Each structure stands twice: as C-alpha cells, then as structure tokens.
Amino acid sequence: MARAVTPSRKAFTTVVAGLLGLMMFFPVLWIFILSFKSEGDAIKAPMEILFNTGWTTESYGAVQERSDYFKHFWNSVIISVGSTVLGLAVAIPAAWAMAFVPGKRTKDVLMWMLSTKMLPPVGVLVPIYLIFRDLGLLDSRVGLVFVLMMINLPIIIWMLYTYFREIPGEILEAARMDGASLRNEVIYVLTPMAVPGMASTMLLNVILAWNEAFWTLNLTAANAAPLTAFIASYSSPEGLFYAKLSAASVMAIAPILIMGWFSQKQLVRGLTFGAVK
Template identity: 60%
Template sequence: MGLVYFFPILWMFLTSLKTELQAIAIPPLLFFEPTFENFTLIQERSDYFKHALNSVATSFGGTAIAMALAIPAAYAMATAPGRWTKDLLLWMLSTKMLPAVGVLMPIYLIVQKLGLLDTRLALAVIFAMVNLPIVVWMLFSYFREIPAEVVEASRIDCRRTRDTIRHVVVPLGWGGIASTALLSVVLCWNEAFWSINLTAADAGTLAALVASFSSPEGLFWAKVSAVSVLACAPIMVLGWFCQKQLVQGLTFGAVK
C-alpha cells in the first residue's frame, strides 16, 4: 500500500533514467538499461546549477532573515508574555490567511519600482515574510519549554539580555531553532507562486524551472523527470528526517 502511494515518485525516478523513447514506450517499461544522459543534458540546456543555486540562496537567505527577526520576538513572547502576546500571536497567524494573489499586484509593482524584479534578494525577503508567522509560532512553542528558572538564573548572571540569548537560550533551544530553520527551508524551497511570478532568467528557482517545462515542448518526459528528481530529492530526504518538527511547525505547536 505504501508502495502504491509512493509509486508516482518511483515512476518519476525510473523515467528520469530512461531515454526519451523508452519513456513513452507502450507498454511502459519497468525494466530497462538505465542511462544518466538526461541529467547531463539538463545541465547543458537549462543550466540546472544556476537554478539550484538560486533555490539554495533564496531558501537559506529567506530563512536567515526570518530567524533573525523571529528569535528575539519569540524569546520575548515566551519568557515575558504580556497582555498582548496572545493577540499578537493570533494576528500573526491571521496574516498567513491573507491570500498571496490578493497582494500580487502591489508586491509586483513595489519590487519593480525598486528595480528588484528577478533578483534573489527580493525573493528571499518575500520568503522570509511569508514564513515569519510559522517561524515565530514554532520558536515560541520551543522556547516556552525552556524551564523558567534557568532563564531567570542566567538573567542574574548575564547582565545583558543579548548575553542571555546567546549563552542560554540559543544553546538550550538549539534543537528547536534547527528544526524551525529546517522547516522554513523546506517551505521556501517548494514555494512556487512568488517564484513563478517574480523571477525570470536570472533569479529563477528550481520551482520556476520545473514550471517552465509545462509548455507543450515539455513532452521530453525523461528530461523533465530528471529535473524533477534533482529538484525534489534533497528536500524529500530532509523531510524524512524532520517529520516530527514538521507536524509541530505546521500545526503551530498544537500537535506534538
């Protein structure tokens, strides 16, 4: 049953190892002599590495920005909850419900006016904003579990809050920070809406590259599959390792 469900991915992988003729053979071939030529062809024709590099840069860049903003905020919310903390968290959650299409036009125009259309910087900033609510929520739920006494004691030892964050919160919350970052990278990597709409030749990510194969000439199945495998494999493997964190992050800490 698991295999049946997994089959489309397996099939994609198999197809990527076929020649174009084998890929559309009828009946479909399950056994064949594998070839790796698609992978090399892809690099030559559509510059896979450039897109991959864009994906890496925007995912990690966006994650870094989001983390830099979120760690102090989540720390403050978790250790010194005020009257507004609850409302603030809910408000952040609600921004997630804002449909991206609703603000497509303004964002497009702003980015255009700033001359940042088709740049990695613009995409990274947007990724950061899109994921910020999830990142804050997830960090908040991790930081809340650091015992209050430890934080309290360190606050007496370290006079400055910056030191407390650096020497106590970050080391203790390291697991939480790492898995939050991981989740954020996964989400950025797979993001398609903004990548397709705001990038072209220069800053196109893998998601945009794959989308460009949707045109009729995309009937080169083996090559499409090769790109897809390369685009998905790293994230799928990452995903396998962070299932638990994923659940916690995507449910805003409600299911652990």
C-alpha cells in the first residue's frame, strides 16, 4: 500500500519527474509551437521564437495547398482502419475458438502465430515488392491494407485471445443452466463482455498501422502514400520549411497521440505478448 511520504519529498519527486517528462515531451511541444509561426520566424533562436514572434495559422493552409495534405491523411485513415477492421474480422473467430474451445495444440498454434511477427520485414521485401509489381498493387491502398493486416494479425489474435480468456467460464455455464440458447448466450452474455477487449485491440492496432513506416515507404509513391510517406518527402525540401514541416507533423501525430493516451495499458499487453504482467 502507499507508504506515508513527507509532502516535501513528494514535491521534490514531482519537480524532478515533471522536468524529465517535459524533456521527453519537448520535441512534440516545440513543433506544436513552430507550426503556428511564419517560416521566417521558425528558424530564429528559441528564446526569440518564444517571446518575440507573432502567431499565425498560415502554415496549415500552405501544407494543404502545396501537397494536398488531406489526400494523404485519408490514405492513412483508410489504410490503418481498413487493415485493423479486416484483421479483426479474421482474428475474432480464431481467438474466440482458441479461448473457449482450447485443444491440445492451441498453445502451439498461438506460439507459431506469434513467431510470424518476429520475421524481419526486410527479409521479404524483395518478393513482396515483385508480387505487388506483377499484380499492379504497388502504390495502391488495397495492397497496403493487406500487408498491414498481415503484419498486425498476430498481435490482434494474441490480444483478443488474452481478453477472451479473462471472461469467466462460470458465467457461460450459469447462462446455460438458466436455459439460454447458444445464440442468446453469444449475443447477450459473451458479446457485451468481449466488446471492451475488442475496442482496445482495435485502438492499439490502428496506432501501430498508422505509424508503420517500412512498408508504407517502400510500397507507395504519390497516390497511396499515407502520412508516414508524405512526411518523408520533407527530407529533400525546397526553401524554408520548418513551419510547414511542423504543421504537417502536428496534424499527423495529433490523432494518434490522443488515441495513444487511452491505450497505455493495451500497449504493454499487445507488445509483450503476456511476458510481462
């Protein structure tokens, strides 16, 4: 239980931890500030930027005008949500079956599924690239939805499995004793208990797919490029671009930061495969 601590010690801890937190968060805070500055102001000395420059939203407009920002934003939405929803559709039955009707080999199957996640993407870059070229899937959202679904499928199955296993079997038995049919059991007993787990799984995997930057960079060009690839185009910029890069970055990470704050717990569950509790 929480031990008694003197207020002065608590205050000290708060200050130290707060400063460290601020240091970690500072780059995000800084691009947020720069995104509301003019290009000329954005390269000034930090103190001058903070206290001696005006505010403007012109960069946000410029980003959209220069490169059709929202097309890429939509690509990101479609690719991350699409791959996650498709992955859930495939994974829910599998996780359900493994959690509620475990067999002798369930553990082996689950372990094998996880092991596919350990495959380095670069090991299959060439074949996937060639297959995509031959099928005309390069620079297409359909192709990326499929690839990202496959990459995250092991994580989705794993997370759902752990959530489903937390549903106590006694409740199902009780429902059955009370005469619930299998259909009613699934609709009225299982589903309400499984929905929060599914939502958390979806959240984390949308985040992972949104930030995925190996396949999105290698398999897209102008058309299907999501924000990861679009932002990369700022690595060879023309003229002053700090404010525009900041504005584009803020819009690219803001939705995910907000979602991320809600999914801290799922992060541990989803990325350690139950090895840490």
